[in-house]
Amino acid sequence: MEKILKILSDVRPDIDFESETLLVEGGLLDSFDIVSIISELNDAYEINIRVHDLKPENFNSLSAIQALVERKLSEK
Amino acid sequence: MAYFKFDHIKIRGISCVIPKNIIRTEGFKDRFGSEEVDKFMEMTGITQTRWTSEKQTASDLATAAAQNLIKQKGLDPKEIKALVFGTHSPDYRRPASAFVIQKQLGLSTETVVFDISLGCSSAVYGMQVVASMMVNSDIDKAILVLGDTTSKTTNLNDRASIMLIGEAAVAVYLEKTSEKVSPIRSLLRSDGEGYRYLIVPAGGYRNLNASVQEEVCQDGNPRTLHNSFMQGTSVFTFTISDVPKAMKDYLAITETTIDNYDVFAFHQANLLIIKQIAKKLKIPMEKIPLTLPIYGNTSGASPLVSLCEFYGNQEAKKLKVMMIGFGVGISWGVTSFEIDTEDIFPIEESDYCFAEGFIGSVSEL
Numbered sequence: 001m002e003k004i005l006k007i008l009s010d011v012r013p014d015i016d017f018e019s020e021t022l023l024v025e026g027g028l029l030d031s032f033d034i035v036s037i038i039s040e041l042n043d044a045y046e047i048n049i050r051v052h053d054l055k056p057e058n059f060n061s062l063s064a065i066q067a068l069v070e071r072k073l074s075e076k
Numbered sequence: 077m078a079y080f081k082f083d084h085i086k087i088r089g090i091s092c093v094i095p096k097n098i099i100r101t102e103g104f105k106d107r108f109g110s111e112e113v114d115k116f117m118e119m120t121g122i123t124q125t126r127w128t129s130e131k132q133t134a135s136d137l138a139t140a141a142a143q144n145l146i147k148q149k150g151l152d153p154k155e156i157k158a159l160v161f162g163t164h165s166p167d168y169r170r171p172a173s174a175f176v177i178q179k180q181l182g183l184s185t186e187t188v189v190f191d192i193s194l195g196c197s198s199a200v201y202g203m204q205v206v207a208s209m210m211v212n213s214d215i216d217k218a219i220l221v222l223g224d225t226t227s228k229t230t231n232l233n234d235r236a237s238i239m240l241i242g243e244a245a246v247a248v249y250l251e252k253t254s255e256k257v258s259p260i261r262s263l264l265r266s267d268g269e270g271y272r273y274l275i276v277p278a279g280g281y282r283n284l285n286a287s288v289q290e291e292v293c294q295d296g297n298p299r300t301l302h303n304s305f306m307q308g309t310s311v312f313t314f315t316i317s318d319v320p321k322a323m324k325d326y327l328a329i330t331e332t333t334i335d336n337y338d339v340f341a342f343h344q345a346n347l348l349i350i351k352q353i354a355k356k357l358k359i360p361m362e363k364i365p366l367t368l369p370i371y372g373n374t375s376g377a378s379p380l381v382s383l384c385e386f387y388g389n390q391e392a393k394k395l396k397v398m399m400i401g402f403g404v405g406i407s408w409g410v411t412s413f414e415i416d417t418e419d420i421f422p423i424e425e426s427d428y429c430f431a432e433g434f435i436g437s438v439s440e441l
Contacts, residue, residue, distance in 0.1 A: 027296075031236065031295065031308045031309045032115060032116075032119055034309050035308070035309055035312040035313075035348065036119075036348075038309075038312070038313060038316075039316070039348065039352055042316065042352075043355070048317050049313060049317075050313060050314075050317055051270070051310045051313045051314050053313075054309055054310060054313055
């Protein structure tokens with residue numbers, strides 16, 4: 001969780017990722033942020049986030065992003 | 077798998093033309109704010125681009141590029157037996173713009189002429205189409221032209237796309253030869269599931285009464301149905317997963333490695349995408365010519381625009397090029413070829429416009 005939190009905070013230091021639960025649907029993250037986060041997660045965990053993973057519910061909160069990473073790791 | 081290999085076809089010339097009109101990215105600060113524009117420039121690397129004037133079209137740029145190529149190579153236009161134009165910015169719904177170019181170049185009626193409706197992958201697809209025609213015919217000299225004018229369909233307030241866009245055209249001269257030359261090889265792929273990722277919904281025959289009313293889209297940007305729409309995150313995600321996979325497959329099929337190529341001519345989508353792919357394939361960035369900062373995303377022409385920018389004035393030497401295109405369709409592919417740098421010509425500016433082609437009233441028909 002801490003590793004993901006650091007990645008997210010590096011992309012958007014101004015957001016409190018530990019408490020926000022509507023990062024996408026609340027308009028806190030824009031498309032530039034999402035692609036940066038995807039790049040960093042792909043690199044850090046050697047996973048491959050695909051187009052069908054691009055649902056708001058996968059990026060709305062820290063726990064949702066962690067669940068996505070865990071799912072992608074299990075698919076490896 | 078759609079893999080192709082063409083022996084005895086050589087690329088003997090590449091010429092590029094850009095419009096004279098410079099669009100500075102900083103100029104969008106009044107429209108979108110400094111913070112957003114600075115973030116965009118950092119992410120994409122684009123500081124300025126070139127746009128055509130209102131009546132200058134992709135076929136005008138392509139005509140100028142082909143005329144320059146014919147002049148540089150000392151060709152007789154009547155010798156050219158195939159002209160293929162890769163574009164998603166045609167002059168008319170019909171006829172294909174390639175015929176308009178044919179007329180201006182003075183090519184003979186023995187020439188095969190048509191358009192390919194593709195954008196950012198048109199260089200890799202176009203090369204395969206022209207080379208395929210040549211190996212199965214008596215055509216020994218052909219020109220592939222590529223160009224788009226995407227700014228014309230992009231809403232000026234579309235912060236997701238407008239600053240990315242650059243405009244240019246290239247002309248490539250392919251010749252059949254009896255010499256032993258390195259083959260042209262291509263690997264092409266496509267996925268119609270992504271037909272909406274990059275789309276202009278109006279202007280075709282699906283919705284003949286498409287509204288010109290501007291509305292705010294889901295991504296917060298204003299557009300009409302006649303404007304370009306890009307699902308940026310989907311395009312990015314597809315690109316950084318499927319394109320490297322195709323490149324790895326290509327290296328495996330051709331039994332080559334990254335070290336076998338001198339240059340990786342990428343479609344100039346944006347800096348982040350190119351860096352991501354380079355990292356995955358372990359391609360040194362010094363092998364990737366970048367024209368994004370000064371010309372932006374020039375659609376299908378962009379990999380060859382980069383070759384002209386970086387090698388257009390260099391001393392003669394042979395280059396082994398891997399060219400990578402990806403975009404609308406969605407479609408993507410890899411092509412490799414060998415070229416002498418003396419056949420790569422410096423970029424020229426042009427404000428040429430085929431005035432006769434503008435039909436402003438039915439009384440002119």
